[in-house]
Amino acid sequence: MKNKNETDSAPSMNIVRNEGGNEPKVKTVHIGQQVKAIRTQNKFTLEEASRRTGLAKSTLSKIENEQISPTFMVLQKLAAGLEIDLPQLFTQPSKVQASGRRDITKANTGKAHLTPTYEHELLATELSNKKMLPYKTCIRSRSFDEYGDWIRHEGEDFLFVLEGDIQLFTEFYEPVLLSKGDSAYYDATMGHAVISISEQDAHILWVTST
Amino acid sequence: MKNKNETDSAPSMNIVRNEGGNEPKVKTVHIGQQVKAIRTQNKFTLEEASRRTGLAKSTLSKIENEQISPTFMVLQKLAAGLEIDLPQLFTQPSKVQASGRRDITKANTGKAHLTPTYEHELLATELSNKKMLPYKTCIRSRSFDEYGDWIRHEGEDFLFVLEGDIQLFTEFYEPVLLSKGDSAYYDATMGHAVISISEQDAHILWVTST
DNA sequence: AAATTAAGTTTCCTATAGGAAACTTTTATG
DNA sequence: CATAAAAGTTTCCTATAGGAAACTTAATTT
Numbered sequence: 001m002k003n004k005n006e007t008d009s010a011p012s013m014n015i016v017r018n019e020g021g022n023e024p025k026v027k028t029v030h031i032g033q034q035v036k037a038i039r040t041q042n043k044f045t046l047e048e049a050s051r052r053t054g055l056a057k058s059t060l061s062k063i064e065n066e067q068i069s070p071t072f073m074v075l076q077k078l079a080a081g082l083e084i085d086l087p088q089l090f091t092q093p094s095k096v097q098a099s100g101r102r103d104i105t106k107a108n109t110g111k112a113h114l115t116p117t118y119e120h121e122l123l124a125t126e127l128s129n130k131k132m133l134p135y136k137t138c139i140r141s142r143s144f145d146e147y148g149d150w151i152r153h154e155g156e157d158f159l160f161v162l163e164g165d166i167q168l169f170t171e172f173y174e175p176v177l178l179s180k181g182d183s184a185y186y187d188a189t190m191g192h193a194v195i196s197i198s199e200q201d202a203h204i205l206w207v208t209s210t
Numbered sequence: 211m212k213n214k215n216e217t218d219s220a221p222s223m224n225i226v227r228n229e230g231g232n233e234p235k236v237k238t239v240h241i242g243q244q245v246k247a248i249r250t251q252n253k254f255t256l257e258e259a260s261r262r263t264g265l266a267k268s269t270l271s272k273i274e275n276e277q278i279s280p281t282f283m284v285l286q287k288l289a290a291g292l293e294i295d296l297p298q299l300f301t302q303p304s305k306v307q308a309s310g311r312r313d314i315t316k317a318n319t320g321k322a323h324l325t326p327t328y329e330h331e332l333l334a335t336e337l338s339n340k341k342m343l344p345y346k347t348c349i350r351s352r353s354f355d356e357y358g359d360w361i362r363h364e365g366e367d368f369l370f371v372l373e374g375d376i377q378l379f380t381e382f383y384e385p386v387l388l389s390k391g392d393s394a395y396y397d398a399t400m401g402h403a404v405i406s407i408s409e410q411d412a413h414i415l416w417v418t419s420t
Numbered sequence: 421a422a423a424t425t426a427a428g429t430t431t432c433c434t435a436t437a438g439g440a441a442a443c444t445t446t447t448a449t450g
Numbered sequence: 451c452a453t454a455a456a457a458g459t460t461t462c463c464t465a466t467a468g469g470a471a472a473c474t475t476a477a478t479t480t
Contacts, residue, residue: 031282045457056439061459068437071467072241073279087297099399100382107391124368124395131419132342134368134393158334158344160415162372172310181317183344185334189309205370207417209341256428266469271429278467281437 031075032066034089038082039064053081103127110136117141117193133208136162139196144169150191155209157188164202169193242276244299248292249274263291313337320346327351327403343418346372349406354379360401365419367398374412379403 039049039060046057053060054077062068063078070078079086103124110121119138124130141147150171159168160183168184169175171191178184186192188208196202249259249270260267264287272278273288280288289296313334320331329348334340351357360381369378370393378394379385381401388394396402398418406412 046459047457057457058440058459058461059438062438065459067460069281069283071279071281071437072285074438075282086300090296099397102380102383102394102396102400104378104386104388105393105395107389123370123393127395130395131366132368132395132417134370134395134417156341158342158417160333160344160370168314170312173312176314178314179317183315183333184312185315185337185340185342185344186312187309190312205415207342207344207368209419255426257426267427268429268431268470269468272468275429277430281467284468 030066031070031089032064035060035078035082036064038084038088042082044082049081053077055081101127117146131210133210135206135208137204137206139164139166139194139202139204141193141195142197144175144193144195146195147193151193152191153188153208155188157184157186157192157209158207159184159186159194160205162203162205164196164198164200166202166204167195167197169195240276241280241299242274245270245288245292246274248294248298252292254292259291263287265291311337327356341420343420345416345418347414347416349374349376349404349412349414351403351405352407354385354403354405356405357403361403362401363398363418365398367394367396367402367419368417369394369396369404370415372413372415374406374410375408376412376414377405377407379405 039046044052046060049055049060050057055074059068059070059074063070063074075086075089079089103126105123105125108121110123111125113120113122113135117140119140121136121138123134123136144167159178161178161180163180165177165179167175167177169192170186176184177197194204249256254262256267256270259265259270263270265284269278269280269284273280273284285296285299289299313336315333315335318331320333321335323330323332323345327350329350331346331348333344333346354377369388371388371390373390375387375389377385377387379402380396386394387407404414
């Protein structure tokens with residue numbers, strides 16, 4: 001059945017999502033397998049899992065065999081009873097996540113990325129899905145005015161001065177002067193900007209968390 | 211068989227969970243509020259959310275008002291239709307996370323941390339709960355043998371050579387020579403170690419993701 | 421303010437989730 | 451191997467989730 005008798009009319013709804021009458025197609029997470037994996041890893045029998053979660057063992061069995069789609073209430077009992085975080089039920093057990101990656105970037109061979117105010121050299125660009133984005137930057141800007149507005153983005157920034165003198169502007173603090181060897185760490189959602197104040201170009205190393 | 215011969219007794223590890231026969235008491239996550247918040251933030255009407263998720267608007271209404279406990283199948287449709295990650299439905303919207311922090315570390319004023327092989331200078335130590343741990347390190351070791359075993363830890367490492375020449379050993383790759391300005395990014399769960407191969411001491415900047 | 425439209429809620433019904441117990445399968449024991 | 455015990459599955463029933471449509475409320479227009 002799943003008789004999806006489409007809402008009459010509604011001609012304009014052209015999201016083109018599931019024309020043709022088939023379902024929106026959700027990439028199915030096999031929660032049953034997850035539950036079973038967690039239970040067996042803990043060496044629980046269905047009976048014991050039943051005790052811990054307060055769910056009937058028949059229910060647990062059906063869930064593990066994907067015969068039913070547990071309600072949210074049941075999911076919560078499961079998580080509480082098996083002492084796991086809810087999100088853990090959905091993320092693949094993926095101990096498989098990469099763990100042997102490496103990327104070397106020799107000096108001045110990074111991937112150039114130019115902006116009016118900065119001259120970025122992105123590092124370690126061969127790797128994707130990194131937790132940090134490192135880049136070496138040459139500061140061109142000499143005045144705060146050159147920035148139309150604060151720079152903001154998700155995550156946190158670590159900044160290390162390699163050469164020259166810079167001034168770091170941040171939304172909630174007074175500007176601060178940084179010279180070679182100095183560093184700063186700040187929440188990147190806070191507005192920020194950097195200008196060079198030395199004769200020669202200033203170079204900094206920047207690492208942004210994702 | 212794992213039967214360690216302790217049938218019931220097992221005094222040492224009883225989790226003391228719900229003696230007394232009452233329910234396990236689950237801290238309820240109000241998923242309805244979450245859904246409503248996400249929908250309204252996106253300025254969707256129930257009707258539009260219905261189109262996007264393939265769920266009846268009556269169902270959506272009931273979910274938002276906590277009148278029913280959606281099944282996992284419905285949760286998936288919700289997440290897909292509203293284009294959010296499933297876990298996002300359970301974690302509090304917590305925009306409350308800190309977002310105006312800043313910490314400046316002037317050159318050579320970090321917190322020293324010595325090991326037989328490295329001489330670390332921890333940076334930005336005034337801030338806790340950082341997503342990255344930055345430190346400047348002077349490499350003392352001159353031979354791989356000085357390391358009893360590989361160094362490993364959670365997360366990823368970014369390494370930038372500030373001064374001198376080093377050799378980076380990693381578990382799954384051939385050793386590589388790095389000089390001033392070179393950098394490396396690698397999974398820190400992979401065994402790794404660094405030795406200095408230059409006359410003078412080698413200095414590197416290290417950033418570890420957490 | 422009545423009429424119109426759009427938003428959200430409730431009703432009513434069918435499909436299905438969850439629980440208790442019977443049943444089947446697997447593992448241990450004489 | 452027979453038997454007992456334990457672990458897992460299926461059945462059957464009741465409670466409840468989900469969908470269509472009726473209904474109510476809120477926002478616009480006339």
